[in-house]
Amino acid sequence: MERVRRVLAVPEDYTVLFLQGGASLQFYMTALNILREGEKADYLVTGGWAQKALKEAARVGDASSIWGDSDSGFKSVPSDGDYSVRDDAVYLHYTSNNTLYGTQYHHLPDSAGKPRILDASSDIAGVPLDVGAHEIIYAGAQKNLGPSGVTLVILSPWAMSRVGENLPTMLDYNVHASKGSLFNTPNTFGVFVLDQVFKWLEENGGLEGSIARNRAKANLLYGELDRSDFWVPHAEMESRSGMNVTWRLANQDLEAVFLQEAEAAGLGGLKGHRSVGGIRASLYNGCPLESVVALVAFMQDFEIRNT
C-alpha cells in the first residue's frame, strides 16, 4: 500500500483500498456511497465503460450524461467548454481512457469546481495523474497493475465524509477502510502481485519511467499509422489513446488477412472490438517496446505485400 502511495503520489490524507469485483462493481459502489436519492451526478460519456458507469449510478440518484459522442463513433473526448456541469451536481465522473475506441484525455477535465470521480482502469500508472485533483479514483488492476480480481480505490477525505449510513456491509467504503482492506476476505494473491508490480515500477523509474515507456510505444505505432494512407486511425488526433491504438485498413477487405497473418507471426490479440471493428493494439504497462517494434515491422511488410 505504501508503494502505491509513493508511485502515484497519493496525498497523505487520502484512503487507499484494495477491493474486489472489478471496476464494474465500482460503477455502482461509488454512486451508492456518495450519492443520495434525487441528487445529481454528471457523466462524460466517452465510450462503453462510461455508459455502464452511468447506468449503475442512475440506480442510485439522478445521474445524467452531460456529454456523449456515440453518434460520431466515440472518436474523441470532450474539450473543456464542450459541456456544462449542472450547478447542483454532486460530482463529475469521467473515464480517462476508453479501451474500445482508443481515446484518452490528455488534460484534467474542467469540473466547474465539482468533485471529480475517475475510472482510471485502463491507464492508471501509465500516464500522468494528479491524484489530489480527484475525490475518487478507481481502477481494475488487470490492465496496468496486476492480475484480475483486485480493484484499486483511492478516496479523498471528502469522499470518505460523504459515505452514507447503513450500506450493505461489503459495499461500504467505511467498512473496508476501517479494516485496512482486510475485511473478509481480500484477494491476497492479487494484492501481493499488485504490490510486486508497484515494486517493479519503483525500481524502473517510477511513474515517470512508465510514462516514458508508454509514450515511446505509442509514438512508434502512431508514427506508422500516420506514415501511410494504407492505415486509417480511428481516434481524432488530440484524443488518441496511448494505451489502446485503434485503426482500420483503407481497404477493409484486407483486415481479416491482416489479423490472420499477424497471429501467425506471433502478434495476437489485435482484433478490434466489435463496436469499432478493424485493429486494436493495447500497449498496457506489461507490453514491452519490442512488441511494438515487431508489430510496426510486420505492418510495413504487410503494406508492401498488399499494394
Add this chain to the structure above:
Amino acid sequence: MERVRRVLAVPEDYTVLFLQGGASLQFYMTALNILREGEKADYLVTGGWAQKALKEAARVGDASSIWGDSDSGFKSVPSDGDYSVRDDAVYLHYTSNNTLYGTQYHHLPDSAGKPRILDASSDIAGVPLDVGAHEIIYAGAQKNLGPSGVTLVILSPWAMSRVGENLPTMLDYNVHASKGSLFNTPNTFGVFVLDQVFKWLEENGGLEGSIARNRAKANLLYGELDRSDFWVPHAEMESRSGMNVTWRLANQDLEAVFLQEAEAAGLGGLKGHRSVGGIRASLYNGCPLESVVALVAFMQDFEIRNT
C-alpha cells in the same frame, strides 16, 4: 467448472458461478436476488457468520432468526424440531459449519418443505453434501477450495427463476450466469487454482476421499480431547465440527503457554477466536493428517509436563 460439477455431484440443471467478494457479499446478494421487500426469510443463527448473513438479508426483506444459541455460547446446532419455519418464509438459511465456535450440522436441517440456502464456506468439499436438496449453496474458496478472492455459488432452477429485475449489474445472478462467470472481470488466477484443487480432489478419491481424510483428522484430535480432563472441548458432542476443533484447557492459565510452546514447535495458528478463547485447530482440506498427528503428540507431551 465441469470438475466442480463432478466432484460435488451438482445436478445438471443447476447453475455454477465463480464470483468475487467472498461469502460476505453473498450474505447480501442471495437475499437481494431472491427476496422481495416484505417477504420473509428464516435464519438458523449458529454463530457469527450466520448473524452476519441475517443482518445483510434484513436490509432486503423480513429476515428473522428462528433459532439462536448465543446465550449458551453457540455450543451446538439445532436439531429438527428445535425451531419452526414460518409458513410464508421464502427460504431457510443455515451455515453448515461454524468456524468461530467449532460446530457443524451432521444432518440436513428440516426446512418444512421450504427452499434451503446454505453458506458452506468452511466445509464444502470436505463433508457429505446433497446439492440437490438446496436451492442456493455459496462458499468462499479460501478455506477448502483454493485462494481467497473466489466464491463458488450453486443455484437451482428455482433460484434462477426467482432472480429479481433491475438489480445492480454486478450483483445480478442472471448477468453472471448469462456470461458463464466471465462478466467483467473474473479473478482468473483464483478460478484456475480452484479448478486445480478440484482436479487434485478427483485424483484423490473425489468427495469420498476428502470426507475420509477429514474424518481421520477429526477423530484423532477429538480422541485426544476426550482422553483427558486436561482438555475441555467447547462444542457439544453431536454438533462437533470436523473442520474447526475448539477447546479450552481445564487450567485456562496454561493456555498462553500452550500456544507459545506450540508455535515454537511449528504448530501455529492455534489461538481460538476471541469469542470462544482457548484453542482452535482448523483441519481444512489443505491440512494433512501429519499435522494433526504432530499436534496430538505435542498435546500429550504438554499434558505430561504440566500435571
